[in-house]
Amino acid sequence: MAFFEIENLTKSFGAVQVLKGVSVSLEEGQVLAIIGSSGGGKTTLMRCINFLETPDGGTITVDGEQVFPAEKSNKERGKSRLTFGMVFQAFHLFPQYTALKNVTLAMDVQSENELRERGVKFFARKALMKEKRAQNEETAKALLTRVGLEEKMQNYPYQLSGGQQQRVAIARALALSPKILCFDEPTSALDPELTGEVLKVIKDLRNEGRTMIIVTHEMEFARNVADKVIFIADGEIAEEGTPEEVFGNPQNEKTKHFLAKEEV
Amino acid sequence: MEHFSDIIIELFEGFGNTVLLFAATLVVALPLGLLLAFGSMSKFKPLKWLVNVLVWVIRGTPLMLQILLVSFIPQYVFSVPTKQLAAALNISINTTMFLFVAIAFIINYACYFSEIYRAGIEAIPQGQYEAGKVLGLTKNQVFGKIILMQVVRRILPPMSNEIITLVKDTSLAQILGVIDLLNAAKHAVNHYVILSPFLYAAIFYLIFNGILTLLLGWIEKKLSFYQV
Numbered sequence: 071m072a073f074f075e076i077e078n079l080t081k082s083f084g085a086v087q088v089l090k091g092v093s094v095s096l097e098e099g100q101v102l103a104i105i106g107s108s109g110g111g112k113t114t115l116m117r118c119i120n121f122l123e124t125p126d127g128g129t130i131t132v133d134g135e136q137v138f139p140a141e142k143s144n145k146e147r148g149k150s151r152l153t154f155g156m157v158f159q160a161f162h163l164f165p166q167y168t169a170l171k172n173v174t175l176a177m178d179v180q181s182e183n184e185l186r187e188r189g190v191k192f193f194a195r196k197a198l199m200k201e202k203r204a205q206n207e208e209t210a211k212a213l214l215t216r217v218g219l220e221e222k223m224q225n226y227p228y229q230l231s232g233g234q235q236q237r238v239a240i241a242r243a244l245a246l247s248p249k250i251l252c253f254d255e256p257t258s259a260l261d262p263e264l265t266g267e268v269l270k271v272i273k274d275l276r277n278e279g280r281t282m283i284i285v286t287h288e289m290e291f292a293r294n295v296a297d298k299v300i301f302i303a304d305g306e307i308a309e310e311g312t313p314e315e316v317f318g319n320p321q322n323e324k325t326k327h328f329l330a331k332e333e334v
Numbered sequence: 335m336e337h338f339s340d341i342i343i344e345l346f347e348g349f350g351n352t353v354l355l356f357a358a359t360l361v362v363a364l365p366l367g368l369l370l371a372f373g374s375m376s377k378f379k380p381l382k383w384l385v386n387v388l389v390w391v392i393r394g395t396p397l398m399l400q401i402l403l404v405s406f407i408p409q410y411v412f413s414v415p416t417k418q419l420a421a422a423l424n425i426s427i428n429t430t431m432f433l434f435v436a437i438a439f440i441i442n443y444a445c446y447f448s449e450i451y452r453a454g455i456e457a458i459p460q461g462q463y464e465a466g467k468v469l470g471l472t473k474n475q476v477f478g479k480i481i482l483m484q485v486v487r488r489i490l491p492p493m494s495n496e497i498i499t500l501v502k503d504t505s506l507a508q509i510l511g512v513i514d515l516l517n518a519a520k521h522a523v524n525h526y527v528i529l530s531p532f533l534y535a536a537i538f539y540l541i542f543n544g545i546l547t548l549l550l551g552w553i554e555k556k557l558s559f560y561q562v
Binding site (some may be wrong): 121154158160162165179227243246270 | 420459461462465466467468469470471479480483484487559560561562
């Protein structure tokens with residue numbers, strides 16, 4: 071069984087079936103690029119993977135553990151979210167927190183949850199959190215340095231450019247060391263001259279061997295960075311293969327038409 | 335100016351009740367309004383409907399009517415005269431009247447606050463909730479650590495408006511004979527047959543609202559360290 075496996079995933083909104091049974095698998099350390107025209111279902115697929123939408127049917131398995139449908143309590147379900155990290159098209163940074171706090175927030179919450187689960191009482195917990203916070207801050211600083219923002223840690227999101235904000239969002243998603251990092255059109259909200267810095271970070275992550283799933287409109291980027299490309303049209307995988315296969319020698323008419331339009 | 339100090343002392347006594355009513359209303363109505371706001375956004379339809387009707391009725395009728403209604407309910411609905419109620423609670427008639435007024439104020443202002451909260455909460459982009467969710471935060475953690483402060487910042491200007499209005503609305507307490515600032519001034523005007531107590535009362539209100547305006551402005555400034 072592959073590291074990441076989706077089996078026959080379906081999702082409808084009212085009478086509209088957006089995903090008509092999608093199956094895809096990915097090995098650890100590989101990058102999956104999801105391409106396709108708007109309204110084809112790629113964002114819905116990504117949202118289903120991240121539990122932002124509940125699929126109607128199908129299974130999702132990561133590292134041998136079925137995460138959907140998971141016969142678990144809500145609390146553990148919250149935990150299984152950390153299987154995935156998510157970077158949004160519109161960043162969604164928390165405006166009232168500095169870049170650093172944006173990254174540490176979830177780590178601090180996680181640390182406190184762990185202490186609570188171990189039965190540490192309120193005051194003891196607050197005392198221990200001081201130390202944990204300092205540790206988390208170090209981790210966050212390292213992550214922000216890695217995405218090239220060591221100078222901007224104390225800045226608020228509104229003080230950062232779109233590209234910088236998206237890099238903070240990537241650091242934030244990395245903070246909980248997710249098994250799989252997901253990107254939903256990470257450069258679509260950016261000015262063209264700012265996409266490069268974000269794409270470079272994603273490339274670096276790939277070279278470090280991170281397992282990633284990327285919904286993208288950047289065909290050139292998908293071609294360069296992905297190990298596997300799927301083309302989604304009308305809620306189904308119309309084409310699947312290596313970048314060479316999908317871009318170089320598409321079999322499906324829809325794929326050919328789409329790629330011709332994108333002028334790759 | 336011969337009765338100046340007497341008048342001022344009387345006004346201060348009234349002012350005490352005004353401040354007490356103001357503070358009691360704020361302390362209870364602010365959290366209660368948030369609960370009502372959650373109710374009005376509830377997915378449980380009957381609750382949502384109930385809260386919406388309550389807010390519609392309370393905002394659609396005069397506060398003075400509501401004060402009168404609250405004061406009449408013990409006697410007319412439960413056949414418990416106010417005197418008996420006061421005795422049972424072991425408080426004076428005056429305190430009982432003050433309680434009636436406070437209850438009406440709290441319900442009235444909680445409804446107004448709930449609408450402000452609701453508008454503030456609904457103005458927060460869905461992406462903020464989703465970003466919290468994918469980081470493994472529970473619903474409560476998302477609200478407490480991410481949403482709440484953004485809501486507070488957004489609603490502070492309309493809240494300030496309501497709070498300033500509340501200061502002036504407290505003068506309605508005199509309908510049940512509560513000696514608030516304006517009622518005390520009225521007594522003084524009648525008693526000494528001079529108009530100046532009204533002027534002094536106006537100055538009391540202006541100073542109180544002036545301090546509040548400065549305080550709320552300061553909080554607003556404190557919360558403006560970030561932009562959206």
